[in-house]
Amino acid sequence: DTGVSQDPRHKITKRGQNVTFRCDPISEHNRLYWYRQTLGQGPEFLTYFQNEAQLEKSRLLSDRFSAERPKGSFSTLEIQRTEQGDSAMYLCATGARETQYFGPGTRLLVL
């Protein structure tokens, strides 16, 4: 257990529905990252927060995706109007500088 928690661990939804995932980081880490991993691939970077500021977004993050980190603590990732191609594992990681520790992930299946 790295100390990073994510909720829910699994989510099944129908195409077109909105979903929201939560990440609770290691408390002393001010850097928080979201990654997405599809079958047979390594994780791919989605977005990065330093404290409450969202400082970088991947071009993978379409306008249906939004992420927040109010007060620099937990973070949420929302996907609106889900599509089947959004099915993946969504991983949250926190870090101090170059080392990152991953949460258990939220596995999303869009039917």
Add this chain to the structure above:
Amino acid sequence: RKEVEQDPGPFNVPEGATVAFNCTYSNSASQSFFWYRQDCRKEPKLLMSVYSSGNEDGRFTAQLNRASQYISLLIRDSKLSDSATYLCVVNLGYSGGSNYKLTFGKGTLLTVNP
């Protein structure tokens, strides 16, 4: 060219075998390097950092060649519990606004057989 390329695998080896994984990266500005291990349907976990001088942790040895932009991982005396996917990971650090985000290879699946 992909940013991080790994041996495609899969690797199937008997217990006790020595197995080596190779990885190349394309961005010469990369600052730090790692091997992560990922068990089936679990999150990636840091196995070890990789340094130019080479580093060893028990049965695991990692090497970095910056000139060739090449990273390796050697597992000696492999155990059944070593079965997992091994991910080669590169970090640009803070250069060019990279914000320390990680770039992963696709991973190489290792199965150690009894």
